[in-house]
Amino acid sequence: MNPAPAPQRYSSRVSVIGEDTPVTRALPHRARRTVGAWCFLDHLGPAQFAPGKGMHVGAHPHIGLQTFTWMIEGEVVHRDSLGNEQLIRPGQVNLMTAGRGIAHSEDSALDGVRQHAAQLWIALPEDERRREPAFQNYPDLPVVDVGGFRATVLAGSALGQRSPATVYSPLVGIDLNAAGAARAGLPLQPDFEYAAVVLRGAASVGGAALAPGEWLYFAPGGEQLAVQCDAAAQLLLVGGAPMGEDVLIWWNFVARTQDEMQAALDDWNAGRFGPVRAGSPAAPLHAPSLQGTRLRG
DSSP: OOBOOOOEEEEOEEEEETTTEEEEEEESBTTBOOBTTEEEEEEEEEEEOOTTOOOEEEEEEEBSEEEEEEEEESOEEEEETTSOEEEEOTTOEEEEEOTTOEEEEEEESSSSSEEEEEEEEEEOOTTTTTSOOEEEEEOOOOEEEETTEEEEEEESEETTEEOOOOOSSSEEEEEEEESSOEEEEEEOOTTOEEEEEEEESOEEETTEEEOTTEEEEEOTTOSEEEEEESSSEEEEEEEESOOOSOOEEETTEEESSHHHHHHHHHHHHTTTTOOOOSOOSSOOOOOOOOTTOOOOO
């Protein structure tokens, strides 16, 4: 079985979401915009919020993508313009399909608590990106033990398991959580590219050391990926078939042209996304201007 190709290493960057919540952002990266259809990856925490503080992201719009939230610690309330209100708990995934357009807010259920999560975006392919918006919470995901890792299949199929999450591109997402030393060889799909991110602790992936604040990219061609840790650690492995479409990512939108971005921005400013279900303490987000900006894929 062929091992994964030699990895390429990239640095994540710190960004701020909502009012003042710092996150580590791996994707998009200037040198590599997507991994399969995954086009965005934020890692929040593990963080202990101060009393009276939490994550509060006011109403904001999306087009052309799916938002994929993996909750590890703490609880978050999702509210959207379809009228949904959903509490996401640890071990659950929230999947929101923006399609032609949706707006939502996200808030810590309680302030002053510990929180840990990853939020990713999936760029919808051309024939799906204008579909009707939708939202789904997945409270039960398949779990399998492999080499000391507790592997949760978040999206797609892996390790003989299939996630119930509805996605529209060939892709996979796996959370690997070890309470102590662990070592495993994970089967790969040779036509997929992959990215590995450490969420907690440190590990070796494909023979390369990996710590928080950086991530590894593996080109297609491998059939097995060696993953190892010497102490408690948690990793996220995502992958998929190279997208084969040039996409633009700007603010909360995924599109193909700058004109589409401007049209979505105009719709948001004119209130045409519809009202988000009330309840968030945070004010709606103000969209940045596209004037003078030249987007690149």
